[in-house]
Amino acid sequence: GQNIDQPTEMTATEGAIVQINCTYQTSGFNGLFWYQQHAGEAPTFLSYNVLDGLEEKGRFSSFLSRSKGYSYLLLKELQMKDSASYLCACDTGRRALTFGSGTRLQVQP
Amino acid sequence: DADVTQTPRNRITKTGKRIMLECSQTKGHDRMYWYRQDPGLGLRLIYYSFDVKDINKGEISDGYSVSRQAQAKFSLSLESAIPNQTALYFCATSDFVDSKSNEQFFGPGTRLTVL
Numbered sequence: 001g002q003n004i005d006q007p008t009e010m011t012a013t014e015g016a017i018v019q020i021n022c023t024y025q026t027s028g029f030n031g032l033f034w035y036q037q038h039a040g041e042a043p044t045f046l047s048y049n050v051l052d053g054l055e056e057k058g059r060f061s062s063f064l065s066r067s068k069g070y071s072y073l074l075l076k077e078l079q080m081k082d083s084a085s086y087l088c089a090c091d092t093g094r095r096a097l098t099f100g101s102g103t104r105l106q107v108q109p
Numbered sequence: 110d111a112d113v114t115q116t117p118r119n120r121i122t123k124t125g126k127r128i129m130l131e132c133s134q135t136k137g138h139d140r141m142y143w144y145r146q147d148p149g150l151g152l153r154l155i156y157y158s159f160d161v162k163d164i165n166k167g168e169i170s171d172g173y174s175v176s177r178q179a180q181a182k183f184s185l186s187l188e189s190a191i192p193n194q195t196a197l198y199f200c201a202t203s204d205f206v207d208s209k210s211n212e213q214f215f216g217p218g219t220r221l222t223v224l
């Protein structure tokens with residue numbers, strides 16, 4: 001079966017750093033995606049990790065450990081507009097992505 | 110212009126009615142998907158299609174059917190809508206051949222309410 005876990009909700013302060021974790025147990029694994037989704041809107045692509053290690057893209061970074069079935073999304077210099085849900089999704093090689101339930105991040109002033 | 114469009118954006122209907130949600134894309138992608146999103150449950154795959162002749166069930170296909178009319182169009186039908194099909198529905202596309210990943214590009218979503 002496919003199992004992807006991420007925290008339901010997180011709260012952080014504007015200007016701070018927050019780390020959103022994702023653990024997965026899947027039959028087959030090609031890579032891991034992170035998407036951002038504002039309330040009522042479509043998910044938008046943030047990052048894609050295939051190999052172990054850290055991928056940095058501006059204020060956002062994503063880390064993957066394939067041996068541990070673990071990834072995290074790191075958001076630096078938080079802004080109010082970063083308040084959104086963050087979706088972890090695995091490409092299991094089964095022709096479509098499998099999504100976690102999402103982490104709702106609230107950034108406070 | 111949006112690359113992936115969905116119509117309608119919002120729909121309220123009654124139990125037992127037949128509903129069709131439409132998705133069109135101008136990205137030239139072969140792969141198209143339908144997901145539904147419920148609070149606390151994330152995105153769940155209903156159906157997917159890798160080309161006009163290839164239709165596959167996802168994890169929650171019961172109560173739904175699809176039609177791939179052309180490479181650019183993928184429709185989702187609810188033959189007899191029921192209240193627990195109230196959800197936000199997303200169409201997505203991907204182009205695995207030209208990209209090195211299975212990145213999904215999402216439409217804006219259709220909010221469906223079944224009374």
